[in-house]
Amino acid sequence: xxxxxxxxxxxxxxxxxxxxxxxxxxxxxxxxxxxxxxxxxxxxxxxxxxxxxxxxxxxxxxxxxxxxxxxxxxxxxxxxxxxxxxxx
Amino acid sequence: xxxxxxxxxxxxxxxxxxxxxxxxxxxxxxxxxxxxxxxxxxxxxxxxxxxxxxxxxxxxxxxxxxxxxxxxxxxxxxxxxxxxxxxxxxxxxxxxxxxxxxxxxxxxxxxxxxxxxxxxxxxxxxxxxxxxxxxxxxxxxxxxxxxxxxxxxxxxxxxxxxxxxxxxxxxxxxxxxxxxxxxxxxxxxxxxxxxxxxxxxxxxxxxxxxxxxxxxxxxxxxxxxxxxxxxxxxxxxxxxxxxxxxxxxxxxxxxxxxxxxxxxxxxxxxxxxxxxxxxxxxxxxxxxxxxxxxxxxxxxxxxxxxxxxxxxxxxxxxxxxxxxxxxxxxxxxxxxxxxxxxxxxxxxxxxxxxxxxxxxxxxxxxxxxxxxxxxxxxxxxxxxxxxxxxxxxxxxxxxxxxxxxxxxxxxxxxxxxxxxxxxxxxxxxxxxxxxxxxxxxxxxxxxxxxxxxxxxxxxxxxxxxxxxxxxxxxxxxxxxxxxxxxxx
Numbered sequence: 001x002x003x004x005x006x007x008x009x010x011x012x013x014x015x016x017x018x019x020x021x022x023x024x025x026x027x028x029x030x031x032x033x034x035x036x037x038x039x040x041x042x043x044x045x046x047x048x049x050x051x052x053x054x055x056x057x058x059x060x061x062x063x064x065x066x067x068x069x070x071x072x073x074x075x076x077x078x079x080x081x082x083x084x085x086x087x088x
Numbered sequence: 089x090x091x092x093x094x095x096x097x098x099x100x101x102x103x104x105x106x107x108x109x110x111x112x113x114x115x116x117x118x119x120x121x122x123x124x125x126x127x128x129x130x131x132x133x134x135x136x137x138x139x140x141x142x143x144x145x146x147x148x149x150x151x152x153x154x155x156x157x158x159x160x161x162x163x164x165x166x167x168x169x170x171x172x173x174x175x176x177x178x179x180x181x182x183x184x185x186x187x188x189x190x191x192x193x194x195x196x197x198x199x200x201x202x203x204x205x206x207x208x209x210x211x212x213x214x215x216x217x218x219x220x221x222x223x224x225x226x227x228x229x230x231x232x233x234x235x236x237x238x239x240x241x242x243x244x245x246x247x248x249x250x251x252x253x254x255x256x257x258x259x260x261x262x263x264x265x266x267x268x269x270x271x272x273x274x275x276x277x278x279x280x281x282x283x284x285x286x287x288x289x290x291x292x293x294x295x296x297x298x299x300x301x302x303x304x305x306x307x308x309x310x311x312x313x314x315x316x317x318x319x320x321x322x323x324x325x326x327x328x329x330x331x332x333x334x335x336x337x338x339x340x341x342x343x344x345x346x347x348x349x350x351x352x353x354x355x356x357x358x359x360x361x362x363x364x365x366x367x368x369x370x371x372x373x374x375x376x377x378x379x380x381x382x383x384x385x386x387x388x389x390x391x392x393x394x395x396x397x398x399x400x401x402x403x404x405x406x407x408x409x410x411x412x413x414x415x416x417x418x419x420x421x422x423x424x425x426x427x428x429x430x431x432x433x434x435x436x437x438x439x440x441x442x443x444x445x446x447x448x449x450x451x452x453x454x455x456x457x458x459x460x461x462x463x464x465x466x467x468x469x470x471x472x473x474x475x476x477x478x479x480x481x482x483x484x485x486x487x488x489x490x491x492x493x494x495x496x497x498x499x500x501x502x503x504x505x506x507x508x509x510x511x512x513x514x515x516x517x518x519x520x521x522x523x524x525x526x527x528x529x530x531x532x533x534x535x536x537x538x539x540x541x542x543x544x545x546x547x548x549x550x551x552x553x554x555x556x557x558x559x560x561x562x563x564x565x566x567x568x569x570x571x572x573x574x575x576x
Contacts, residue, residue: 003436003448003449004429004436005436005445005448006437007437007445008437011442015449018446018505018506019446022399022507022510023450023453025396025507026399026400026463029400029466029467029470032390032393032470032473034466034469034470037469037473039468039472040469040472041298041468042298043523044283044285044332044523044549046328048328049327059191063191064191067188067419068416069415069418069419069420069421076416078428079425079426079428080428081428082427
């Protein structure tokens, strides 16, 4: 559910088996002593940069929405968020 | 009419700039060769012949008017299909993006166009760049031009095959765990993964954001340097992009490695590497020593942890990045969904292939509440250890030399389980985890005529030393004028 991925029953079984084997292989990591070791973020020391909060040219809405499977004007069309019916 | 398809980028630029060749002729020759050869090879997903010819005509017009044509003026380039291209279909090798036409160009594509390069088309790759053989593409099989019963490597397998087969002058790929260097090794071309942050990822279909980099696949080291000069540099649209000057990388090609200290990490030679690969690396070492380089035995003790660390970090980040493919904003939507959640589940279930599903599930598992410390955080800490190994090594050496892959190109279907396939990457993963630059340079052929790659790893932002060393290896033990015999 977390992955929001529909799996057929045989697919789910196969994945369970494969992932189990992969995760077993990764158990070795637990034996590595990482006490006090900071997690790595970037190869070169740097802080994430923020851009100035200035308006600039951007993609027109019509362009940006062109790839949507279903839309109406500047809006995406989605099925009902709650319940089972469709909104449109 | 002499052929132009085997010219290097450097030669093509020079001949177009002096008027010895027209850009239109260069493009037409590649288009003709693609028509003749690619039906068998399967490198291209889409060829943009119309736009390529139009842009070639523009270059020729500029040159006739004595206007500058740019540092890559008239050079036809193929792009891995994870780089978005305005008006040209971009699929990332996935059915979920089938038919999507991006409304903008990736930063690297903008830079290539501004430099006068001509985009020939988009080339095949493993779905969302997840794979080591290009067998995971949802669209087609790409063959290795040296032996069509074998894979071209992956995930940038369309790039390596197209460059090796003379179907473009050069290509751009992406490398998250070896996806430029491994296919370059398998196809006998040069592949360079720059330092993390060296090249903008704006407009690159994201796989694992703390690892992904864009880089060139070329037939010569000089060509890789030329392309890197164009694509490297700060881009405010990518917050991980480094604000560091871009050197003239071609100046690093001096032919001189006298006194260069080359580290040989024993961890890369104890594994089950193929005898012919081992022999080719020995020959490469000898060639460097003969030219005055000094070999230094070094240790990278955390090398064995790279594979599990990588296969936690990369899927975890992928599971988050791929959340955007939801069947609503772009890409394909499943028909007949009952509600919003159903639409998500069905669109993703139908649109993603098995390897992508495997990684999303693996990543979602690793990031699950209560598991973060044991998996993702642990893996990020191991990255620090791997990075420290390299920091220590680079206090004693200027560059590290290893095989790019344990074996030459393998046959289609020969990796039975996902883990078998993952193990094909064992020598390339550390470079991404540490964020350092890496390059694969051809260093010989097996008795069966399959290319072997030598991998060079360098200090952060020291691509120049890789290029300097790589050019010497290329001249001493490279493939020279030998071309793949698997295709006509």
